[in-house]
Amino acid sequence: MIGLVYAGGKSIRFGKDKATYHVPGLPATNVQLAVEKLMPLCQQIIVCANETNRAHIIELVGQVPAVQIICDIPPYDHHGPLSAIIACTSQFSIVQDYLTLAVDYPYITKDTLAILARTSNSYIVTSQHKHYSLAHFSISNEQVTTWVDNNSDWRLRSFITNKCGCYPLVYRSSTEFSNLNYREVDLNEK
Template sequence: MIGIVLAGGQSLRFGRDKATCQLPGQKYSNVQLAVNKLSACEQIIVCANRANQGKIKSQLGSGITIVCDLAEYANHGPLAAIATATSLRTGDVDYQMLPVDYPNLTPATVNRIADQPNTVAATVGHAHYTIAHFRCSHRQVVNWLAHGDWRLRHFIIDCCHCQPLLFPDSHEFINLNYDQGEHIP
């Protein structure tokens, strides 16, 4: 299984880069936390943006593949990251996707998703489409995008046939949209 870390967002509501941010009380930055939680993956691909790519490289060191969106998909959100990550492999591959803006996800939750193919994390009344385990090929992603549908939900459900994996509502599934803490370099 290949891990995909979604770290290329613009962080407009947050006001600074979420990926490289280290929140008060955290030992690591959000991107480091996400990478550390993907222990079931044989390789991890961090999908960054041009602005944060260098800082992510310095935070993660060697051994992690860091990419920016392919030019034809640039700035199109999580599906651009999936298209870019899948371009590095041939054929159908299992992927586990994790965004940087859920820093409270526990390793146990991430491992439960890793153990359940074709699933998307869900809580009562809400699916978390960026937290998923799916199987696909680059060709499958390209064919999907050729139809112009950039909605991650449609890709995960209709193309990859993922089913919800239900978790209790908890602080684990609170998305980091707004900066509530003090700035830590």
């Protein structure tokens, strides 16, 4: 299984790069936490960064064995998670099994990811939100690019449910599924 970490977002609402952000009280940056949680479940981990945070992400996790840092590839760049999926799948010539995790879920547990890894064609749902970036599916690069070229639909939701045929894996709402969209002001931050 290939782990795909979505780390290339612009983090506009958050106010600083989510991937390299270190949440107070947690032991590492968000990208380090994501890689560490996927390591026991995946043979290889692909971190899809952006041109701005790529160098910093290489410093943080680039030396970890089986981790590769990539960026979106033209002409499919700058379209969110589907751009990352295209860039990631372009690294392989055949259908692969992918376990995806966005860096803005720093509280997700290894146990939850292990259940997701064991549940093919699934994504996590709580009573409050559908977490399409927490998913497990099998796909090839040709299948992804054909989907985008034929549908012009860059929504992760459509891809996960309609193309990959993923089903909801239902969980109770909890802080584990908190998504870092906005950063509270940390008075200790310099």
